[in-house]
Amino acid sequence: TQLLEQSPQFLSIQEGENLTVYCNSSSVFSSLQWYRQEPGEGPVLLVTVVTGGEVKKLKRLTFQFGDARKDSSLHITAAQPGDTGLYLCAGTSGNTGKLIFGQGTTLQVKP
Amino acid sequence: EAQVTQNPRYLITVTGKKLTVTCSQNMNHEYMSWYRQDPGLGLRQIYYSMNVEVTDKGDVPEGYKVSRKEKRNFPLILESPSPNQTSLYFCASRTGGQNTEAFFGQGTRLTVV
Numbered sequence: 001t002q003l004l005e006q007s008p009q010f011l012s013i014q015e016g017e018n019l020t021v022y023c024n025s026s027s028v029f030s031s032l033q034w035y036r037q038e039p040g041e042g043p044v045l046l047v048t049v050v051t052g053g054e055v056k057k058l059k060r061l062t063f064q065f066g067d068a069r070k071d072s073s074l075h076i077t078a079a080q081p082g083d084t085g086l087y088l089c090a091g092t093s094g095n096t097g098k099l100i101f102g103q104g105t106t107l108q109v110k111p
Numbered sequence: 112e113a114q115v116t117q118n119p120r121y122l123i124t125v126t127g128k129k130l131t132v133t134c135s136q137n138m139n140h141e142y143m144s145w146y147r148q149d150p151g152l153g154l155r156q157i158y159y160s161m162n163v164e165v166t167d168k169g170d171v172p173e174g175y176k177v178s179r180k181e182k183r184n185f186p187l188i189l190e191s192p193s194p195n196q197t198s199l200y201f202c203a204s205r206t207g208g209q210n211t212e213a214f215f216g217q218g219t220r221l222t223v224v
Contacts, residue, residue: 006153009151030209031210033210033212033213041217041218042115042201042203042214042216042218043154043213045212048210048212050210088153090154092209092210098156098159098169099144099159099203099205100170101146101153101155101156102153103152103153104154
């Protein structure tokens with residue numbers, strides 16, 4: 001069974017601080033995705049990384065896919081209260097319908 | 112508007128009483144999945160479907176059934192619900208392929224007493 005381990009599980013920081021969330025596996029993935037979920041809603045896609053070593057930026061969010069395609073990271077610069085939410089990494093492997101999720105990282109950004 | 116619709120949003124039921132949670136998507140997506148979300152465990156896949164009449168078990172299929180008779184619908188059936196199936200359930204759909212975006216419904220909060 002393929003597993004995705006996220007760390008940390010909980011993060012509470014002050015507005016303006018930087019943070020990094022990690023998503024690790026012992027398995028190789030075709031791609032990794034990052035989703036954000038707000039209370040009472042389903043997850044919404046932030047980004048997909050496909051190539052080993054790839055770096056993608058979305059405003060203050062930077063996503064990286066490991067060279068070996070087994071891990072990914074999400075870095076937020078100068079966090080804002082609007083960044084508060086649950087961040088989930090997800091991976092696909094092979095041409096199947098399986099999309100596997102990590103346990104999630106709950107981020108709280110205090111004003 | 113492109114969307115995944117789940118019903119009901121909230122359900123309280125008793126042990127052993129069969130129930131169905133419906134899921135419908137209007138994006139003509141091939142892939143559909145059901146997940147359950149529990150604190151500290153993230154989203155765990157229950158069943159998935161790659162097309163009409165093609166379904167397969169996810170990581171936690173015990174106690175659940177699914178069917179995919181039409182492309183747009185993917186109902187989740189609990190034949191004899193038990194309290195350990197109390198959870199938040201999400202349906203998701205995406206186009207075929209490895210790297211496609213999953214679109215989620217708003218969730219169904221199920222309580223089995």
